[in-house]
Amino acid sequence: METPSDLPKFAVLQLSGCSGCEVSLLNSDEWISNFNLVYMPLVVSTHKLPEDIEVLLVSGGVRTDEDLHNLHKGASRSKKLIAVGTCALSGGIAQIPEGHISRESYLDSSHRLRLPSMLPRAYPIDKFVHVDLYLPGCPPTPELFITALKEAENARIASIVCQECGRKKLTNMRPTSISGPRSGTPDPEICLINQGYLCLGTSTRGGCGALCTRPGHACVGCRGPANPYLNKDPEFVLDNLRRVFTRMTDIPIEEINAALASPWLSLFLGQFTDYTQDQSLPQRTKEKMI
Numbered sequence: 256m257e258t259p260s261d262l263p264k265f266a267v268l269q270l271s272g273c274s275g276c277e278v279s280l281l282n283s284d285e286w287i288s289n290f291n292l293v294y295m296p297l298v299v300s301t302h303k304l305p306e307d308i309e310v311l312l313v314s315g316g317v318r319t320d321e322d323l324h325n326l327h328k329g330a331s332r333s334k335k336l337i338a339v340g341t342c343a344l345s346g347g348i349a350q351i352p353e354g355h356i357s358r359e360s361y362l363d364s365s366h367r368l369r370l371p372s373m374l375p376r377a378y379p380i381d382k383f384v385h386v387d388l389y390l391p392g393c394p395p396t397p398e399l400f401i402t403a404l405k406e407a408e409n410a411r412i413a414s415i416v417c418q419e420c421g422r423k424k425l426t427n428m429r430p431t432s433i434s435g436p437r438s439g440t441p442d443p444e445i446c447l448i449n450q451g452y453l454c455l456g457t458s459t460r461g462g463c464g465a466l467c468t469r470p471g472h473a474c475v476g477c478r479g480p481a482n483p484y485l486n487k488d489p490e491f492v493l494d495n496l497r498r499v500f501t502r503m504t505d506i507p508i509e510e511i512n513a514a515l516a517s518p519w520l521s522l523f524l525g526q527f528t529d530y531t532q533d534q535s536l537p538q539r540t541k542e543k544m545i
């Protein structure tokens with residue numbers, strides 16, 4: 256029988272992020288019998304990243320020089336590196352510039368010493384190191400973590416969220432205005448777009464099991480672009496959404512455009528697709544995406 260020390264060494268490196276990915280991973284225990292967890296600061300009390308890691312999961316974006324240092328160290332010590340979650344893939348929430356006041360107080364060395372230096376923004380990790388596999392999501396579900404760790408080669412992931420949603424798209428139910436994200440009680444059987452909600456499921460990659468749309472919350476795209484939109488300009492994604500809403504609703508185009516450009520939606524789309532605007536990043540192929 257294999258003892259934990261016979262199993263491949265598995266580590267989780269957390270850069271600037273929120274620990275949501277780690278919590279999602281911990282919500283599944285299937286990986287425990289396949290790996291020997293040797294490093295994960297959230298649950299394993301060691302500061303030493305071992306030299307010979309088989310699989311390294313990296314969550315969080317590169318926001319400080321310390322993140323960059325740790326990322327290079329992790330990459331040089333691991334055979335396979337998997338980028339997990341929105342922050343590792345796009346920079347995530349930490350890329351949104353903070354208010355001047357909190358930033359200045361945070362950087363004030365008279366109050367706090369030896370803080371890492373901030374980089375100009377939060378970067379996705381593939382700007383700096385080779386990534387073998389990408390696992391998008393904010394956070395990825397426990398099932399997706401297991402897919403990435405155990406059966407990435409044979410994974411069959413739904414191409415878009417609509418495939419897993421189960422709500423019916425109707426041709427004879429055409430809303431004339433957009434409903435706010437928390438307004439009303441959506442019919443549980445019918446596509447949220449037919450009910451006027453700004454759902455992004457048509458251009459978002461599947462795999463999450465339509466976690467939000469099945470209970471009635473519009474998808475905000477946290478699994479990132481579906482394969483046809485990988486590496487494409489964000490305007491390409493917005494064009495598709497515009498087409499979907501024009502085809503399925505009678506909402507005036509000005510209202511659709513205003514909703515697509517709203518700060519609320521930009522907050523999400525900016526995080527989940529922002530990497531496409533950085534020409535210095537490697538192209539992400541669909542074979543490497545879970």
Ligand code: SF4
Nearest residue numbers: 417420446447454456
């Ligand atoms: S509710 Fe959203 S995810 Fe579900 S079918 Fe409609 S557009 Fe697709």
Ligand code: SF4
Nearest residue numbers: 463467474475477478
């Ligand atoms: S339904 Fe959309 S927002 Fe919700 S988990 Fe899936 S991809 Fe993310």
